[in-house]
Amino acid sequence: MTVTQSSSPANSGVAPGRGRRLLSSFRVLFDRPVTAFGTSIFLLFLFLAVAGPWLAPYGSNEQIYSDARQPPSLAHWFGTDQLGRDVFSRILYGSREVLFEAGLGTLMALFLGMTLGLIAGYRRGWIDELLMRFFDSLLALPALLLALLLLGTIGRSRYSVLIVIVIVYTPIIARVARSVVLSVREKAFVEAAQIQGESSLHIMFREILPSVMPALTVEGALRFSYAIFLVASLGFLGVGVQPPSPNWGLLVSEARPHAAQLPWSLFFPAAAIALVVIGVNLMADGIKRILMGER
Amino acid sequence: MSDSPPVLDITSLTVAYENEDVWQTAVRDLDLRIEAGQTYGLVGESGSGKTTVALAVMRYLGSSGRIVSGSILFNGLDMVALKEEELRGVWGKEIALVPQNPQSALNPSMRVGEQIAEILRRHAGLDRREAMARAEELLCMVRVPDPQRVLHSYTHQISGGMQQRVLIAMALSTEPALLILDEPTTGLDVTTQAAILDLFREITAERQTAVLYVTHNLGVVSALCDRVAVLYAGELVEDARVGELFHFPYHPYTEGLLDSIPQIGQKKTEAILHAIPGQIPPLGERLEVCVFAPRCALAIEECSTQRPDLETAASDHQVRCYRWREISRGEITTHQSAPDLIPVQSPGDGETVLLTEDLKVYYGLRRSLTEMLRRQPGRVVKAVDGVDLTLGKARTLGIVGESGSGKTTLARAVVGLAEKTDGEIQLLDMQLPAGLSSRTLDTLRHVQYVFQNPDDALNPHMTIGQTLQRPFISLLGMSSKEAAGQVSEMLRIVRLPKSYADRYPNQLSGGEKQRVAIARAFATSPDLLIADEPVSALDVSVQASILNLLNDLQNETRNSLILISHDLAVVGYLADQVAVMYLGQIMEISDAARIFEAPMHPYTEALLAAIPTIDPDSAVSHQEPLQGDVPSQIDPPSGCPFHPRCPRDLGDICRTEEPVWQENEFGDRIYCHIPLGELQSVQQMLKEA
Numbered sequence: 011m012t013v014t015q016s017s018s019p020a021n022s023g024v025a026p027g028r029g030r031r032l033l034s035s036f037r038v039l040f041d042r043p044v045t046a047f048g049t050s051i052f053l054l055f056l057f058l059a060v061a062g063p064w065l066a067p068y069g070s071n072e073q074i075y076s077d078a079r080q081p082p083s084l085a086h087w088f089g090t091d092q093l094g095r096d097v098f099s100r101i102l103y104g105s106r107e108v109l110f111e112a113g114l115g116t117l118m119a120l121f122l123g124m125t126l127g128l129i130a131g132y133r134r135g136w137i138d139e140l141l142m143r144f145f146d147s148l149l150a151l152p153a154l155l156l157a158l159l160l161l162g163t164i165g166r167s168r169y170s171v172l173i174v175i176v177i178v179y180t181p182i183i184a185r186v187a188r189s190v191v192l193s194v195r196e197k198a199f200v201e202a203a204q205i206q207g208e209s210s211l212h213i214m215f216r217e218i219l220p221s222v223m224p225a226l227t228v229e230g231a232l233r234f235s236y237a238i239f240l241v242a243s244l245g246f247l248g249v250g251v252q253p254p255s256p257n258w259g260l261l262v263s264e265a266r267p268h269a270a271q272l273p274w275s276l277f278f279p280a281a282a283i284a285l286v287v288i289g290v291n292l293m294a295d296g297i298k299r300i301l302m303g304e305r
Numbered sequence: 306m307s308d309s310p311p312v313l314d315i316t317s318l319t320v321a322y323e324n325e326d327v328w329q330t331a332v333r334d335l336d337l338r339i340e341a342g343q344t345y346g347l348v349g350e351s352g353s354g355k356t357t358v359a360l361a362v363m364r365y366l367g368s369s370g371r372i373v374s375g376s377i378l379f380n381g382l383d384m385v386a387l388k389e390e391e392l393r394g395v396w397g398k399e400i401a402l403v404p405q406n407p408q409s410a411l412n413p414s415m416r417v418g419e420q421i422a423e424i425l426r427r428h429a430g431l432d433r434r435e436a437m438a439r440a441e442e443l444l445c446m447v448r449v450p451d452p453q454r455v456l457h458s459y460t461h462q463i464s465g466g467m468q469q470r471v472l473i474a475m476a477l478s479t480e481p482a483l484l485i486l487d488e489p490t491t492g493l494d495v496t497t498q499a500a501i502l503d504l505f506r507e508i509t510a511e512r513q514t515a516v517l518y519v520t521h522n523l524g525v526v527s528a529l530c531d532r533v534a535v536l537y538a539g540e541l542v543e544d545a546r547v548g549e550l551f552h553f554p555y556h557p558y559t560e561g562l563l564d565s566i567p568q569i570g571q572k573k574t575e576a577i578l579h580a581i582p583g584q585i586p587p588l589g590e591r592l593e594v595c596v597f598a599p600r601c602a603l604a605i606e607e608c609s610t611q612r613p614d615l616e617t618a619a620s621d622h623q624v625r626c627y628r629w630r631e632i633s634r635g636e637i638t639t640h641q642s643a644p645d646l647i648p649v650q651s652p653g654d655g656e657t658v659l660l661t662e663d664l665k666v667y668y669g670l671r672r673s674l675t676e677m678l679r680r681q682p683g684r685v686v687k688a689v690d691g692v693d694l695t696l697g698k699a700r701t702l703g704i705v706g707e708s709g710s711g712k713t714t715l716a717r718a719v720v721g722l723a724e725k726t727d728g729e730i731q732l733l734d735m736q737l738p739a740g741l742s743s744r745t746l747d748t749l750r751h752v753q754y755v756f757q758n759p760d761d762a763l764n765p766h767m768t769i770g771q772t773l774q775r776p777f778i779s780l781l782g783m784s785s786k787e788a789a790g791q792v793s794e795m796l797r798i799v800r801l802p803k804s805y806a807d808r809y810p811n812q813l814s815g816g817e818k819q820r821v822a823i824a825r826a827f828a829t830s831p832d833l834l835i836a837d838e839p840v841s842a843l844d845v846s847v848q849a850s851i852l853n854l855l856n857d858l859q860n861e862t863r864n865s866l867i868l869i870s871h872d873l874a875v876v877g878y879l880a881d882q883v884a885v886m887y888l889g890q891i892m893e894i895s896d897a898a899r900i901f902e903a904p905m906h907p908y909t910e911a912l913l914a915a916i917p918t919i920d921p922d923s924a925v926s927h928q929e930p931l932q933g934d935v936p937s938q939i940d941p942p943s944g945c946p947f948h949p950r951c952p953r954d955l956g957d958i959c960r961t962e963e964p965v966w967q968e969n970e971f972g973d974r975i976y977c978h979i980p981l982g983e984l985q986s987v988q989q990m991l992k993e994a
Binding site: 197198199201202203204205206207208209212217220221 | 720721722741746749750753754756757758761762763764765766767775776779780822825
């Protein structure tokens with residue numbers, strides 16, 4: 011028997027409707043300078059990824075033998091590599107590859123993690139225990155090591171990298187989703203739905219999921235930035251996508267032996283990776299501040 | 306009243322809070338004087354600014370709050386001008402605060418004794434051993450039964466009532482000149498509250514402490530305070546001695562507040578409750594007019610153009626209203642002219658809606674490793690332990706009891722949210738299985754539930770319209786188009802405008818949310834509605850309208866109602882029958898009118914005696930408040946579960962033998978060893994005395 015005096019109408023946590031309003035307009039991401047900066051970087055790379063093939067002055071694997079090993083110039087903004095390929099063009103094509111793989115992988119992991127997290131958190135019992143112990147064992151391995159192990163078994167290709175992202179990130183996202191579900195399922199509105207004979211499916215996806223979305227959005231944005239890094243790292247290690255793909259990590263690793271003579275072919279892809287990861291990270295941080303009500 | 310200077314002297318205090326770079330006034334032009342030995346009540350709803358006043362006096366406002374103007378003199382000391390380090394010498398030593406939530410005010414990682422000793426070492430300069438000895442004395446003074454044990458306990462090991470006593474002991478440890486109590490009993494059971502109020506009364510009288518008592522509970526004010534100030538939307542609207550204010554309120558708001566709470570013994574068949582329409586204006590929407598005018602039945606044109614001054618109506622009685630003279634002469638009143646009598650319900654044709662037989666809900670605790678190794682059975686919490694109930698059509702059953710009595714679990718077992726362990730639940734002609742998952746949609750349709758906290762009961766991500774459609778779709782199998790057509794009808798029956806269908810819950814006030822929750826419960830026209838503390842999270846002025854609504858709906862749809870509340874007056878107002886629960890068992894189940902007239906069971910008697918009434922002249926209860934806390938449900942006392950706290954304990958028989966049910970000529974039943982006749986004659990004697 012607790013007597014609660016509702017002290018203020020504004021409850022802690024995400025104000026409903028507000029989250030909806032906030033996300034419906036992209037503009038709020040430009041309210042804070044730092045977030046605006048991160049979002050701009052992300053949007054720039056997104057634009058490059060979409061429009062890359064039309065913007066790029068040369069093909070992704072086009073070799074201009076006469077212009078090999080050139081420093082940055084008007085003709086080749088970022089110079090050319092040891093085989094005479096235009097670094098700028100390759101970065102443009104690479105952004106499509108990197109953002110697409112990281113983005114699609116993260117979305118798939120989000121969907122899977124969300125579903126499993128909802129089931130585990132709402133159903134509890136043996137299914138929760140089983141899923142969580144399995145995820146624990148996956149999380150026990152460092153992400154990169156797990157990725158290497160997986161790629162060793164399923165072979166190296168674009169699709170394997172996608173599968174790796176999903177397997178590495180699903181447990182993390184599922185855990186986040188589950189922890190929110192655990193607190194939301196105790197709320198009276200969930201019990202009210204149960205009394206009204208709503209199906210578990212309805213309760214999980216219609217009643218509970220909207221309250222989980224803010225946390226999932228934040229986690230997804232963060233995972234996306236790590237996924238970009240993972241795609242690049244796997245490319246660099248040579249276990250992901252294979253040459254002659256313009257994956258940025260692959261560009262860095264190919265440029266490494268010639269770093270002393272052709273520093274630009276190493277610098278620009280590395281800078282692209284750093285920039286986009288920083289940008290997405292700042293954006294994710296901004297989303298978190300908006301959705302979680304931290305200002 | 307003495308001529309000595311007041312302990313606390315607040316003059317035209319104005320406090321503002323910053324909200325998105327705008328300073329909004331929360332308390333305005335407040336004057337207040339508290340003398341030594343005086344207990345001053347500061348009453349208001351949430352949003353009235355009462356806590357802000359308390360915080361301003363302490364200079365605890367924080368960075369978003371600011372004292373804009375006015376002065377606060379404490380024993381001649383200008384509190385507004387003090388620097389932080391000077392304040393530290395005053396805090397705890399000369400002004401002490403007892404906050405509402407003891408759990409968060411105590412340090413969970415320190416033993417209780419150390420926390421009390423810390424203050425004594427800092428302010429009284431005692432050494433470690435002296436401080437501990439003094440701490441023990443203080444705990445004895447606040448009547449902690451086992452001070453040695455409490456001294457060495459951590460916060461979580463003692464009950465809420467005990468925590469509050471510890472905080473009071475801490476506040477009193479330095480013999481402060483001013484004690485500020487911010488809703489100190491709001492989270493506690495009535496029995497604990499009664500004991501704590503007794504304690505305050507005794508201690509402050511003895512030491513001549515000035516007390517500022519902040520609360521929303523008028524009953525507590527009338528039981529404890531000498532003077533009372535009524536605050537509304539940051540303004541002092543009325544200030545008078547307690548007796549005068551309760552008998553001759555001059556301000557329409559005060560009048561409304563006093564009318565909106567049901568009195569013990571007041572029945573729904575006699576008069577409806579007077580609700581105050583509308584709600585308190587939010588910060589930033591308080592203009593240079595009478596702030597109460599929009600909700601006032603007596604408002605005239607002047608009220609919404611100009612701000613009334615605080616006038617002295619009689620010696621020691623101040624009021625801020627243009628029409629107080631007419632009110633004082635009895636020419637106008639907020640009482641509705643002809644009290645709409647509620648049609649007396651026919652007692653029903655005796656058809657039984659709900660029947661429980663020997664209903665038990667046990668929760669198994671996980672076995673500890675030692676228990677497993679020793680092959681002991683796991684311990685169980687007996688939340689509900691053998692309850693027999695019968696509820697007829699269109700009847701209302703009130704369930705009361707302290708926390709831990711199992712009243713909520715009982716209700717949850719009926720609706721299926723808690724799984725019964727044993728026993729029968731029969732609804733109409735259906736036997737209800739234990740859990741929700743094993744009940745058919747057809748049974749769910751017949752019993753619905755209204756939750757305690759309306760903020761929690763509605764999905765924040767669904768519009769009101771979406772929420773109200775769901776029961777039609779899920780329980781009645783309508784298409785979503787048909788269901789959408791029902792929404793405005795549902796809003797109508799709970800007296801909300803149609804336009805609310807498109808709103809989200811955060812755009813509604815607490816009372817409005819509770820109306821939506823009630824509408825949802827009535828969507829399927831249930832035969833049985835269970836309302837679990839439906840008004841305890843709401844402000845006093847809103848409670849009445851929700852109770853009236855529940856009553857009206859029952860008259861229209863003839864549903865049966867189970868009303869759970871810790872507030873006996875609320876239960877007494879709505880219920881036809883009252884069940885008193887203690888430790889999972891029913892102690893007494895009697896007709897509502899008779900139980901308040903002459904309670905039979907000693908526990909019922911103690912509960913009733915513990916309630917502070919808002920009639921300041923009524924004799925202070927003739928009975929000592931119940932001592933101790935509700936025992937653990939894991940290991941309930943043998944024999945009669947109430948015997949350890951029972952003031953009429955008969956001795957061995959109560960300790961060893963379970964009582965038998967006794968029934969009087971009207972069908973009221975009690976679970977007690979003392980013969981019925983004896984209990985009835987005791988009540989007879991008390992009444993005559």
